[in-house]
Amino acid sequence: MTITDFLSQLRSHADKPVRFLLPDGGLIPAHFHITEVGHVLKRFIDCGGTRRTLETCLLQTWVHDDLDHRLMADKLAMIFDKAGDVLPHHDLPVEIEYEDGVVAQFPVESAEIIDGMLVFRCGWKHTDCLARGICLPGECCTTPEPAAKAVPATCCTPGSKCC
Incomplete structure (x- = not known):
């Protein structure tokens, strides 16, 4: 879900408390705080030599001992508004x-409304090899991405040390 979609949900359901449903079925406790709205830019090079970037908007939650605290959708939208040029x-x-x-x-x-709350469903993040054609046996002959180096014909032979 993009920031645009997220804000649309918040503004469409401004009077609802916000909850986050984790991929294992658990919920972040109802009395969480949002302590950061951040722009995360990750620049990296994969094991095949391709330079990449990944950008996200990261909301940091924090759970404290103030059990009566509840974050309403309109308040979270206002927090985003304060983020301004950070995003x-x-x-x-x-x-x-x-x-x-x-x-x-x-x-x-x-997002969906469940029991009068705006519930955002979260998924899992996974690691992956982004240069499978170079590093994984049997996948050597796939076409490398345009920015990647040419793949030697022997890269997947035993002892070739392709990674």
């Missing part, structure tokens, strides 16, 4: 950061 555009995907033993990030996938 370069509203086509960024929205992710939630939540700590429950470990800090994890979850992409926001959809």
Whole structure:
């Protein structure tokens, strides 16, 4: 879900409390706070030598001992409004950061009204090899991305050290 979609949901259901449903079926506790609205820009090079970027809007949640706290949709929309130029555009995907033993990030996938609350469903993030044609046996002969180096014909032979 992009920032545009996220804000549309918030503004369409301004009077509703906001909840986040985690991919395992659990909910972030109802008394969470949003402590950061951030623009995260990750620049990296994959194992095949291709330079890449990944951008997201990351909302950091924090759970404190103020059990009566509830974040309403209109208040979260106002927090976004204060973010201003921190967010370069509203086509960024929205992710939630939540700590429950470990800090994890979850992409926001959809929204629905459940029991009078605006519930955002979160999904899992996964790791992946972005240069499979170079690194994985049997996938050597796939066409590399235009920015990638040419793949040697022997890259997937035993002992070739393709990675």
